[in-house]
Amino acid sequence: MPARHLRIVEKTGRATIAGIAEIGYGAFLLGESLFWLVMGKSRRQPVRFGAVVAEAMEFGVRAIPIVAILSGTVGAMLAIQGIHTLKTFGAESRVTFGVALSVVREFAPLITGIVVAGRSGSALAARLGTMRINQEIDALHVMGIDPVRFLVAPALLAMLAVLPLLTLLADFVALTGAGMYICMDLGMDFPAYWERVIESLKVDDLGHGLGKSVIFAVLVTLVGVVNGSLVQGGAEGVGKATTRSVVHAISAIVVTDMLFAFVLTR
Amino acid sequence: MSATPNRTPNKVIEVKDLVTHYGTRQILKGISLDIYEGEIMVIMGGSGSGKSTLLNHLLGLLKPSSGTVSILGQDINKLSAVEMTKLRTRMGVAFQGGALFSSMTVGENILLPLREHTELDHSTMAIMARLKMEVVKLADFENLMPSELSGGMIKRAALARAIVMDPRLLFCDEPSAGLDPVVSAAIDELIITLRDAMGMTIVVVTHELESAFRIADRICVLDRGDILMVDTVEAVRSTSNERIQNLLNRRLEEATLDPDDYMRRLTIGI
Numbered sequence: 001m002p003a004r005h006l007r008i009v010e011k012t013g014r015a016t017i018a019g020i021a022e023i024g025y026g027a028f029l030l031g032e033s034l035f036w037l038v039m040g041k042s043r044r045q046p047v048r049f050g051a052v053v054a055e056a057m058e059f060g061v062r063a064i065p066i067v068a069i070l071s072g073t074v075g076a077m078l079a080i081q082g083i084h085t086l087k088t089f090g091a092e093s094r095v096t097f098g099v100a101l102s103v104v105r106e107f108a109p110l111i112t113g114i115v116v117a118g119r120s121g122s123a124l125a126a127r128l129g130t131m132r133i134n135q136e137i138d139a140l141h142v143m144g145i146d147p148v149r150f151l152v153a154p155a156l157l158a159m160l161a162v163l164p165l166l167t168l169l170a171d172f173v174a175l176t177g178a179g180m181y182i183c184m185d186l187g188m189d190f191p192a193y194w195e196r197v198i199e200s201l202k203v204d205d206l207g208h209g210l211g212k213s214v215i216f217a218v219l220v221t222l223v224g225v226v227n228g229s230l231v232q233g234g235a236e237g238v239g240k241a242t243t244r245s246v247v248h249a250i251s252a253i254v255v256t257d258m259l260f261a262f263v264l265t266r
Numbered sequence: 267m268s269a270t271p272n273r274t275p276n277k278v279i280e281v282k283d284l285v286t287h288y289g290t291r292q293i294l295k296g297i298s299l300d301i302y303e304g305e306i307m308v309i310m311g312g313s314g315s316g317k318s319t320l321l322n323h324l325l326g327l328l329k330p331s332s333g334t335v336s337i338l339g340q341d342i343n344k345l346s347a348v349e350m351t352k353l354r355t356r357m358g359v360a361f362q363g364g365a366l367f368s369s370m371t372v373g374e375n376i377l378l379p380l381r382e383h384t385e386l387d388h389s390t391m392a393i394m395a396r397l398k399m400e401v402v403k404l405a406d407f408e409n410l411m412p413s414e415l416s417g418g419m420i421k422r423a424a425l426a427r428a429i430v431m432d433p434r435l436l437f438c439d440e441p442s443a444g445l446d447p448v449v450s451a452a453i454d455e456l457i458i459t460l461r462d463a464m465g466m467t468i469v470v471v472t473h474e475l476e477s478a479f480r481i482a483d484r485i486c487v488l489d490r491g492d493i494l495m496v497d498t499v500e501a502v503r504s505t506s507n508e509r510i511q512n513l514l515n516r517r518l519e520e521a522t523l524d525p526d527d528y529m530r531r532l533t534i535g536i
């Protein structure tokens with residue numbers, strides 16, 4: 001049935017074009033945001049510091065409990081699993097080294113990115129989608145207030161500031177969680193554990209994790225904003241865009257993380 | 267309330283041969299319309315006739331396929347971003363649902379254009395905003411959130427925000443939609459007051475006949491993307507044009523059934 005096959009080809013083609021268009025739109029928004037961050041003052045339309053702080057509170061401070069709980073738990077889990085696995089080789093004393101590297105290079109940025117995508121990427125999509133449907137975006141346009149400057153740039157800046165800080169927090173809490181189990185199980189004392197953690201880590205490892213968190217910040221913000229601003233079809237559309245934005249942001253984060261790991265371990 | 271015959275014909279808005287498409291479907295089919303200083307022009311038509319599309323073009327929210335839209339003597343699709351921003355400070359818009367920012371109080375909403383476009387100190391701005399709240403009879407409500415307002419109050423707040431910069435031009439999208447007759451009459455009254463007291467040129471988009479007849483100096487009747495007639499209230503009322511009479515007699519839906527649209531709906535996705 002050639003017609004059917006053509007239909008599939010056509011659908012795939014359309015989806016691909018739409019996907020590329022969205023990525024292009026995201027890149028455009030990133031460029032515009034940077035433009036306003038740099039040029040806003042001279043155009044007498046600065047990006048408001050107050051708006052950035054408000055976003056940072058929402059994205060960052062309110063995310064602290066959940067990031068702490070999850071990273072502490074994952075840290076302990078890594079320690080438990082690590083000791084269990086290494087025991088087979090009689091190498092359980094090496095667990096600290098493994099845990100320290102995996103937390104700082106992989107798990108802390110990944111957990112933080114995923115939590116923030118779930119909390120704030122979706123919230124951004126919902127907020128912008130609702131604003132679009134209520135013509136609030138149009139209202140900004142006709143008032144001569146650029147929506148990218150007013151809504152997107154502050155969110156992006158806040159996310160860029162907050163995600164690396166949350167990642168640092170996740171590093172610390174996850175390593176503490178792991179340390180508590182390791183000290184208990186292997187009878188090590190806590191200061192000695194931290195000493196070994198610091199010995200195992202290079203500045204590079206920390207930079208690797210934080211660098212990724214910066215990229216995740218851009219991804220989460222843009223995915224949320226793009227999905228929000230393309231909302232169609234009322235409240236139901238907002239719901240769909242919200243879900244879509246979480247799925248897209250988490251996928252983007254995981255794929256980027258894998259690419260990062262691949263490239264940087266060559 | 268009728269047209270002033272001896273006004274100086276000072277064009278504030280000039281639309282020339284405006285054609286517009288959504289996708290491949292033509293919506294506005296070459297519209298020309300002049301709007302003069304100090305008049306209240308009502309754009310009227312059944313649903314789907316292209317009123318919102320025309321309004322969005324006047325506001326510079328849509329780009330035409332061909333034709334021009336000039337506001338205060340400037341072709342808005344040829345302006346730079348900076349020039350457009352400047353022009354926009356001279357236009358105010360009250361959207362159908364108010365489009366108030368839900369995260370800000372009513373007062374902050376009304377202050378926003380001043381805060382973004384002027385260097386005034388805060389107390390001056392606050393006084394200017396309160397003046398406008400008095401004009402729309404919304405004093406004492408500045409600390410409420412938009413979600414705490416009734417439908418009529420939202421429209422008033424939206425009007426206050428639209429006029430806070432003392433614009434030369436005011437646009438109102440469906441100012442009486444969804445309001446009961448008494449509240450709707452009060453909003454109409456307010457629109458007339460704004461024109462009389464502040465000399466604004468006002469463009470109102472509506473599908474409500476009573477409201478249109480009450481406030482209009484001239485009415486532009488839009489149907490299936492074409493202008494059927496632009497004339498005074500009396501002339502529109504007494505026209506012999508059958509389609510307009512149908513519209514006035516509310517045989518609206520049937521009259522505006524668009525065959526293209528109908529086919530599209532039947533065949534969509536098949």
Ligand SMILES: Nc1ncnc2c1ncn2[C@@H]1O[C@H](COP(=O)(O)OP(=O)(O)O)[C@@H](O)[C@H]1O
Binds near residue numbers: 293313316
């Ligand atoms: N975003 C859009 N995409 C496609 N078609 C649209 C869109 N908006 C409006 N239309 C179509 O354009 C026509 C005119 O719509 P509109 O200007 O909203 O009319 P009105 O405001 O008079 O109800 C309608 O047939 C409508 O289906």
